[in-house]
Amino acid sequence: MTCLHCEDIEAIKRLKARYFRLMDTKQWDAWRELFTADFRGLYRGPHPDISYASREEFVTSNREILGPLVTVHHGHMPEITLSGPDTATGIWAMYDRVEMPGNRFEGYGHYHDEYRRVDGEWRIAAITLTRLRIAPLGD
Amino acid sequence: MTCLHCEDIEAIKRLKARYFRLMDTKQWDAWRELFTADFRGLYRGPHPDISYASREEFVTSNREILGPLVTVHHGHMPEITLSGPDTATGIWAMYDRVEMPGNRFEGYGHYHDEYRRVDGEWRIAAITLTRLRIAPLGD
């Protein structure tokens, strides 16, 4: 059996792995390269929705807020679908642990991603994050 | 190199991803469609074993107990083995977080699954869940 999309699916899983690892190890310049130039982001509640209108806004915000903190972000159970020769979507279950002074929490939810191949490399074109639960640490 | 079973293995991973996601987002009608008509389930202790003799019993029980709750279920580290052209087994490490009134816990263990292809679609034919640990939340 050949595997029609396995190579692209594995490449997209590696892209998302780098997204999490470079974020948690604070390699922000390399992290920025994972996104398309027209990236858009949306973090949905329980908190008020947060929109990111550009890659620069998204990268700058994450770098400023998460950069000084110990953070842990894991993705699980990917559902990757090729929607065209150079486009794909993905759903990932997620876990994060963030320890801000006065706001230490564990969270759970799902990423709903769009990916696009640019110059032969898969990139993240859009992220919508939905939440099942945000729980204070120790609760 | 061709990949003998990669497409089926990826399809089974996606099936299990939908199992977790549709459960935690409470899409029970779609969740029911993931199982074969002759599904059997077994949840092994620390609590007394719980047997599910039919798909309907399993779906109804999960819907009634977990439906009103915030739940998180993640699968990790799949070991998928094709045992025939239309049958497979899978082992998954698991994490769950369930917050019932008076019984809030995090749990860890392993799913031991059987899968069968029915009308071209992989389905879950049997689940046996074993537990490493069930810990009260906040402990």
Place this chain on the structure above:
Amino acid sequence: MTCLHCEDIEAIKRLKARYFRLMDTKQWDAWRELFTADFRGLYRGPHPDISYASREEFVTSNREILGPLVTVHHGHMPEITLSGPDTATGIWAMYDRVEMPGNRFEGYGHYHDEYRRVDGEWRIAAITLTRLRIAPLGD
């Protein structure tokens, strides 16, 4: 599309899945078989670094320390790279939960692994574990 390395990548993921599962279910004789004869290990801080100069030292240490305990170890988000026909590297995000008397913790970090194919079977040739966080349970 053929998938150049998908079969080896899946085999290495299964190898690491067995690493975690056989450790947490305390099947130490089978666990030992997952490593090459010249295995080397390094666990980096926050604690002082711990080096393992041989497979026997690594297996004996894990068996003695973790054998009597309930442990949970999960790997996430693999980045597997074939570096030759019979060699590969892998990075995994990790989670562990270890409950020793007087030292109950959850930990987060990354495995940086080397793999080698020996007699047709992929084996773990080296592990370096780096830590993002080790947090006392209940914190």
